[in-house]
């Protein structure tokens with residue numbers, strides 16, 4: 001599948017490559033521990049440095065939409081795009097596709113877990129229904 005890939009920066013490289021290890025990397029402030037997403041080198045709250053660390057990888061669907069527009073010829077539609085609030089990462093919301101489920105069946109408050117799809121140098125986070 002061809003898609004426009006995110007631009008890699010020193011700040012966001014952990015986020016886009018952590019999937020190689022199965023880890024959803026979220027950046028935190030070294031001083032106040034605020035979760036900062038998208039990642040930044042400096043905490044916007046206290047201007048301290050930041051470090052990326054693995055999130056639990058589970059979360060809850062806050063909102064979802066179904067994309068039926070085929071933006072490129074090899075894109076498979078429809079698919080569900082969800083805003084997911086991550087467990088243990090207050091305020092962090094990730095927008096990603098939800099897979100392994102009929103797009104029509106994705107509901108608000110569904111519990112999901114992260115999964116990854118490699119596209120070149122990037123591991124795109126996806127979500128799938130939480131097992132069990």
Ligand SMILES: [Zn+2]
Pocket residue numbers: 029030031032033034043044045046047048
């Ligand atoms: Zn801070």
